[in-house]
Amino acid sequence: MKAELIAPCGMNCRLCYGYIRPRNQCPGCNASDDSKPKSCTNCKIVVCEKRNQNDWLTCADCDTYCRRLRDLDKRYSSKYHMSMIENLATIRNHGMDFFLEQQYNKFCCPACGEITCVHRVECPSCKKPIW
Ligand code: SF4
Ligand code: SF4
Numbered sequence: 001m002k003a004e005l006i007a008p009c010g011m012n013c014r015l016c017y018g019y020i021r022p023r024n025q026c027p028g029c030n031a032s033d034d035s036k037p038k039s040c041t042n043c044k045i046v047v048c049e050k051r052n053q054n055d056w057l058t059c060a061d062c063d064t065y066c067r068r069l070r071d072l073d074k075r076y077s078s079k080y081h082m083s084m085i086e087n088l089a090t091i092r093n094h095g096m097d098f099f100l101e102q103q104y105n106k107f108c109c110p111a112c113g114e115i116t117c118v119h120r121v122e123c124p125s126c127k128k129p130i131w
């Protein structure tokens with residue numbers, strides 16, 4: 001788990017299928033736009049003026065989570081059992097190092113010890129079901 005793979009919205013790109021898939025891999029939200037999927041280069045959260053003006057690496061310090069973030073959180077919470085807003089709250093309250101350690105413990109496959117993927121119901125390494 002790496003801090004540079006934590007997107008402004010609180011998504012951990014290390015857990016994204018786009019990051020681990022064998023072809024057309026995405027280097028993560030914080031990498032340059034050249035090799036990212038279009039959906040990620042058009043993200044309104046990344047270009048948010050409030051975040052950029054305040055030099056915030058993530059939305060964790062924002063006092064008013066906007067509709068865009070809340071909608072994304074809602075979609076991920078219901079579809080992928082992962083909450084951006086919970087991630088951001090952990091970063092805000094306990095710091096990035098704590099969050100990364102928590103992510104590792106949470107998304108480490110109990111069967112093989114490799115990192116799992118939020119977009120898949122089975123471990124990408126050993127194929128055992130995660131949920
Ligand atoms: S596709 Fe989006 S969420 Fe996935 S690794 Fe790329 S930037 Fe991160
Ligand atoms: S308004 Fe706040 S929550 Fe929304 S993108 Fe900007 S910094 Fe993030």
Ligand SMILES: [Zn+2]
Pocket residue numbers: 109110111112113114123124125126127128
């Ligand atoms: Zn596994």
